[in-house]
Structure formats: structure tokens, C-alpha cells
Amino acid sequence: MVVVFPLSPAAQSSPYVANRALAPLFFSLTPDILYKQRTRDLVLTYPLEKMMVETDGPWSFEGILKGKMTHPVMIHHSIREMSDLKRMSVDDVYRQIYENTCRFYRL
Known part of the structure; x- marks a missing residue:
């Protein structure tokens, strides 16, 4: 079984706890990656x-997205930020996220 869930504060503070908890799981990132250090x-x-x-969504964001309502195009902003943080090409991040999505939905 594959589950998507937000990480608890305990898991966020301990890579050991999170890695054990994440073994069969995925977690999902929202556009708050653009302004929340914890997400980054x-x-x-x-x-x-x-x-x-x-x-x-629907959700009203903070930071650089303050006052903007959720829109699907925002995933592209998140992926570009992930690319920068991981020091990977945007294409490689898109490819991996696509593969993860296919695995999750068993496509």
C-alpha cells in the first residue's frame, strides 16, 4: 500500500524517524516551499x-504568494524550487515526480 501524508513535527525534526516512517510512503509538497524554511x-x-x-487548494498562501489563491500552475513553481534545492535539472525533477506519481497511482 502507498500513502501520501504530511510529516509530523517529530518526523520533520529527525531524519531517522522520518526515513523509517517513509519506507513505503510518499509525502507531498505544496507551494509553501517557496517561503517556508521547514518545507525547504x-x-x-x-x-x-x-x-x-x-x-x-483552495488555500490562500503567505510569503511571495500572499493574497493568491491556489492554482494548478503553482506546482511548476514548486518543482523549480525543488530543482534548485536538490541541485538537479528541472527536467530530472519533473521526470522523478512523474515516476513517483505513476507508482503511487499504479499507472
């Missing part, structure tokens, strides 16, 4: 093979 730290700490992206 998750990308730096955990493997891209465990990540998916979403817009988590």
Missing part, C-alpha cells in the same frame, strides 16, 4: 523518490 528543509533532507507535489 524537507526537500534537502529526504530523497526525491519519496516526494510528490500538490497545490493543496
Whole structure:
């Protein structure tokens, strides 16, 4: 079984706890990666093979997205940010996120 879930504060603070918890799981990142250090730290700490992206809407964001409502195009902003943080090409991040999505939905 594959499950997507937000990481608990305990898992966010301990790579050991999160890695054990994440063995069969994925977690999903929202556009708050653009302005929340905690979300950015998750990308730096955990493997891209465990990540998916979403817009988590309808939702009004903060930071550089303040006052903007969720829109599907925002996943592209998240993926570009993931690319920068992981020091990977945008194409490679898109490819891995696509593979993760196919695995999750068993496509």
C-alpha cells in the first residue's frame, strides 16, 4: 500500500524517524516551499523518490504568494524550487515526480 501524508513535527525534526516512517510512503509538497524554511528543509533532507507535489487548494498562501489563491500552475513553481534545492535539472525533477506519481497511482 502507498500513502501520501504530511510529516509530523517529530518526523520533520529527525531524519531517522522520518526515513523509517517513509519506507513505503510518499509525502507531498505544496507551494509553501517557496517561503517556508521547514518545507525547504524537507526537500534537502529526504530523497526525491519519496516526494510528490500538490497545490493543496483552495488555500490562500503567505510569503511571495500572499493574497493568491491556489492554482494548478503553482506546482511548476514548486518543482523549480525543488530543482534548485536538490541541485538537479528541472527536467530530472519533473521526470522523478512523474515516476513517483505513476507508482503511487499504479499507472
